[in-house]
Amino acid sequence: MTLLLLALAILALLFARVPVAFAIMGPSLVYFLVKDASTGLALKAVFDSVNSFPLLAVPLFIFVGVIANRVGIAERLFEFCLAGLSRVPGNLAYVNVGTSVGFAWMSGSALADAAGLGKVQVPAMVRHGYPFRFATGLTASSTLISPVMPPSIPAVIFAATATISTGALFAASVIPALLMALGLCIYIAIWVMRHPGFEGQPFDPARFGRATLKVIGPLGAPIIILGGIMGGYFTPTEAAGIAAVYMLLLGAVYRTLTLKVLWEAVRETVFLAGGIMIIIGAAGMLGQILARERVAGTLAEWMTDFTSNPIMFLILINVLLIVLGMLIDATAVILVTVPVLLPLAVSYGIDPVHFGVIMIVNLMIGLLTPPVGSVLYILSSITGRPVEEVFKGVVPFLIPMLAVLILITCFPGLVMFLPNLLGF
Incomplete structure (x- = not known):
């Protein structure tokens, strides 16, 4: 009954649009007071949650x-x-996906992708006659590639919470991210066949040559990040720091980095990273409560009595995570549920890396669904259109996203091929 009241209080605050961190922290503090537990223990849980070296990569990758x-x-x-x-x-539709794939190698955040690429892609597509809903739906969906493709910020958070190799999780995320891009391209091909009139233009070798020269520098970022991590030259945190310096050097070379630009970038990074760290601290407090109430053991007993099939277990977890992803920020869901669900997944013989990729892909779909739907709100702000209209454009694109989720759930080889190949 105590846990039920705690859950209802958190959900009520979330629906009242209270920030996620405070919606979790408030009821959790009340729990410690009602149970006559030490509030010092609660504060220690908050501190211990953010006092993690791997989590230093989060603000650095955001800055990149x-x-x-x-x-x-x-x-x-x-x-x-x-x-x-x-x-x-x-x-232009394929360019939308291709640009997101390229940008994903440098940014582990769907919000950064939506804010940056949305300003370019949506207006360009609308000017060339693409329906607004199709343009925003595709743009919103393609932003999900960023938090899945390394360097993925959710992957860093999952790896730190589950105490598994960040490099292994990065390697495991590559094929699912490419499958997401492929699924979107298949949908685009079907849509273009049903909507003639979007013919291409003659290929201009000179234009392509100039454009190629302009991206040689940016394409060095993923080589530094992934090559360094996979080659064992430096940790993900060190890779994030080196990538940040590399981006600053590119800005200086391109003469687009000014003191104003640097200040705005630092301010935005502090805002985003600070929000994530407060959520991590709040989730640490809630995790302490779940541990005290032995939620993991109770759930394990119930689940093993219900089914012994690993695929059925993953299907049930996927349904649970989709619902949670619609209501709660993905970071909070990862931090609260991983200590409970991961041991259960391991008991079913599921690799923690495979489980991590499933969880990340699943929760990122929540960025496209109200009431949380952060990507929807960003694109609504950029385009000046209501969130409801943006969501209507997203709905058809949920089909390829869910198809990829089903594939990686049922066929673990798609996820584990690269980590096994690289010796993780």
Whole structure:
């Protein structure tokens, strides 16, 4: 009954639009007071949650994505994809996905992707006759590639919470991220066949050559990040720091980095990273409560009595996570549920890395669904259209996203191929 009241209080505060961290922290503090437990223990749980070296990578990777937006990397990637795919019917739609894939190697945040690329992609597509709903739905869906493709911020948080290798989780995320891009491209191909009139343009070798030269520098970022981590030259946290310096150097070379741009990038990074860290602290407090109430053991007994099939277990967990992802920020869900669900998954013989990728892909879909739907609100703000209209454009694109989730759930080899190949 105590846990039920705690859950209802948190949900009520979330529906009242109280920030996630405070919606969790308030009822959790009340629990400690009612149970006559030490509030010092609660504060220690908050401190211990954020006092983690791997989590230092989070603000650094956020800064990499933010500064890449500010110094014009998104526009360079967009121009490169547009020049290379000019002859393809419906080319702007494919360019949308291609740009998101390229930007995803540098930014682990869907919000940074939506804020940066949305300003370029949606207006360009609408100007060329694409329906607004199709343009925003595709843009919103393609932003999900960023938090799945390494360097993924949710992957860093999951790895730190589950105490598994961040490099292994990064490697495991590559194929699912590419499958997401492929699923969107298949949907685009079907849509273009049903909506003629979006023919391509003649290929211009000179334009493509100029665009290629402009992206050579930005494409060095994923080589530094992934090459360094996978090669064992430095940790993900060190890779994030080196990538941040590299982005600053690119901005200086391109003469787009000014003191004003740097200040705005730092301010945005502090705002985003600070919000994540407060959520991590609040989730640590709630995790302490779940441990005291032995939730993990109770859930394990119930689940093993219900089914012994690993696939059925994952299907049930997927349904649970989709619902939670619609209501609660993904970071909070990862921090609260991983200590409970991961041991249970391992008892079913599921690899923690495989489980992590499933959880990340699942929860990122929640960024496209109200009432949380952070990506929806960003695109609504950028375009000046109501959130409801943006969501209507997103609905058809949920089909390929859910199809990828089903594939990686049922076929673990798709996820574990690269980590096994690289020896993780």
